[in-house]
Amino acid sequence: MKSILKTVALAALVGVASVGAASAAPIKMGVAAEPYPPFTSPDASGKWVGWEVDLMNAVCAEAKLECEITPIAWDGLIPALTSKKIDTILSSMSITDERLKTIDFSDKYYNTPASLAGPKEASFTADAAGLKDKILGVQVSTIHAEYAQKHFKDAVSEIKEYQTLDEANNDLAAGRLDAVFADAITLDAFLNSEQGKACCDKKGDVADDPAVLGAGIGFGLRKGDDELKGKLNAAIKAIRDNGTYEKFSKNYFDFDVYGK
Amino acid sequence: MDLSLLALSPPGWGGVLLAGLFSSLQLAVGGYLLGLVIGIGGASGKLYGGPIVRDLLEVYTTLVRAIPELVLILLLYYAGTDLVNQLMHLLGLPSMDISGLAAGIFVIGVVQGAYSTEVLRGAIKAIPAGEIEAARAYGMSPLLTLRRVTLPAMLPYAVPGLSNLWLIATKDTALLAVVGFSELTLVTRQAAGSTKHYMTFFLAAGALYLAVTLVSNVIIGMIEKRARRGMVREA
Numbered sequence: 001m002k003s004i005l006k007t008v009a010l011a012a013l014v015g016v017a018s019v020g021a022a023s024a025a026p027i028k029m030g031v032a033a034e035p036y037p038p039f040t041s042p043d044a045s046g047k048w049v050g051w052e053v054d055l056m057n058a059v060c061a062e063a064k065l066e067c068e069i070t071p072i073a074w075d076g077l078i079p080a081l082t083s084k085k086i087d088t089i090l091s092s093m094s095i096t097d098e099r100l101k102t103i104d105f106s107d108k109y110y111n112t113p114a115s116l117a118g119p120k121e122a123s124f125t126a127d128a129a130g131l132k133d134k135i136l137g138v139q140v141s142t143i144h145a146e147y148a149q150k151h152f153k154d155a156v157s158e159i160k161e162y163q164t165l166d167e168a169n170n171d172l173a174a175g176r177l178d179a180v181f182a183d184a185i186t187l188d189a190f191l192n193s194e195q196g197k198a199c200c201d202k203k204g205d206v207a208d209d210p211a212v213l214g215a216g217i218g219f220g221l222r223k224g225d226d227e228l229k230g231k232l233n234a235a236i237k238a239i240r241d242n243g244t245y246e247k248f249s250k251n252y253f254d255f256d257v258y259g260k
Numbered sequence: 261m262d263l264s265l266l267a268l269s270p271p272g273w274g275g276v277l278l279a280g281l282f283s284s285l286q287l288a289v290g291g292y293l294l295g296l297v298i299g300i301g302g303a304s305g306k307l308y309g310g311p312i313v314r315d316l317l318e319v320y321t322t323l324v325r326a327i328p329e330l331v332l333i334l335l336l337y338y339a340g341t342d343l344v345n346q347l348m349h350l351l352g353l354p355s356m357d358i359s360g361l362a363a364g365i366f367v368i369g370v371v372q373g374a375y376s377t378e379v380l381r382g383a384i385k386a387i388p389a390g391e392i393e394a395a396r397a398y399g400m401s402p403l404l405t406l407r408r409v410t411l412p413a414m415l416p417y418a419v420p421g422l423s424n425l426w427l428i429a430t431k432d433t434a435l436l437a438v439v440g441f442s443e444l445t446l447v448t449r450q451a452a453g454s455t456k457h458y459m460t461f462f463l464a465a466g467a468l469y470l471a472v473t474l475v476s477n478v479i480i481g482m483i484e485k486r487a488r489r490g491m492v493r494e495a
Contacts, residue, residue: 042451046447
């Protein structure tokens with residue numbers, strides 16, 4: 001652990017040094033290399049689209065930063081950040097105490113509840129009792145995986161961890177899972193798709209546990225990268241105040257995704 | 261199956277797939293060539309080097325061939341980049357940005373190097389010792405001997421093993437998908453996940469990999485024919 005901390009500290013130092021040296025280089029935003037609608041997904045021309053991409057464009061325009069998207073595997077995002085392959089994580093990553101040990105976060109830019117989806121014909125409640133003896137699917141290294149380990153582990157017969165949420169959803173549709181536990185909005189996107197409509201529906205939001213589910217979603221940053229953090233925080237606040245945030249969010253949601 | 265999904269321009273994903281194939285081929289060619297260079301050096305070192313060089317190369321080939329390539333890729337991609345940047349920092353240099361392509365070529369090159377070391381070592385040992393002795397008797401330097409005698413004479417023995425390695429290299433590129441490098445397998449998964457047409461896209465990717473192999477086989481056949489010129493054709 002100590003050596004990891006040392007590595008992180010060193011990486012942070014290197015980060016500070018290089019920010020001074022090459023401020024003209026574009027800010028590399030790490031995005032999980034998987035379709036995660038409606039936040040980030042690749043389109044047929046290979047471009048990344050979605051709410052978070054719009055957010056990035058708005059924030060970077062506001063902060064006068066040049067930003068570019070770098071796709072990285074979801075569970076490699078934090079190592080990529082500390083080893084300087086990317087400068088920022090833009091991938092619906094929740095701000096949790098566990099992650100704050102290794103990396104830093106900007107202020108939150110959205111916050112949504114966590115909910116359960118299951119097959120239409122099954123009816124159960126969104127808690128441990130409802131999940132008794134069921135097979136539950138989650139995405140690896142997410143707050144939902146941790147929440148499931150903490151609250152559902154004893155009740156369910158198995159927790160299956162998937163590399164991408166997309167794969168978990170497919171297994172739910174194929175009947176290999178009894179339930180999928182994930183972010184409410186992303187599950188909605190699946191449940192509103194052709195495949196989701198045919199098989200499954202939402203079973204409800206789970207009880208909040210701020211210690212695991214975190215305080216919303218922010219840009220992931222290297223520790224010590226305070227200059228970039230300050231710029232991003234100021235830009236998030238500015239687009240909240242001047243209505244830009246609301247404007248592009250309307251294209252995706254009919255409620256305020258920023259949360260309370 | 262909806263073939264319009266494979267059209268070259270959006271909303272078809274064909275263009276994205278071909279770009280992924282191009283990345284895969286870049287990785288494969290780069291990694292393979294690096295592997296060949298390591299292999300020639302490694303084989304020479306193993307055959308003609310001193311005891312220390314030989315032991316070091318033995319450690320290299322044993323380690324790399326013992327560890328699953330997936331583990332090596334994760335290790336070299338994340339830990340390797342971190343290590344390089346720490347070194348740069350200690351030397352007082354600004355940290356380097358290692359691109360996914362460069363890291364991928366390096367990883368595949370290191371893996372291929374270990375295997376081609378062994379392939380080439382075997383091939384060199386198959387050369388009749390008299391040919392190399394004759395070269396020495398003419399006063400050729402070791403490098404000249406390597407270029408004029410050893411490499412051309414071992415080629416017929418090495419081509420089958422090396423062509424295997426090439427085909428493995430083209431498919432090893434798919435492992436880079438785990439680190440999020442946009443090669444053919446990853447873009448296929450993204451396309452399939454976005455459109456939910458898994459069958460269409462995975463079959464298309466399979467066809468592309470097959471096409472690479474078929475074209476490779478023709479080229480390898482030509483190389484082998486040339487390498488074996490002047491030799492008795494075996495049945």
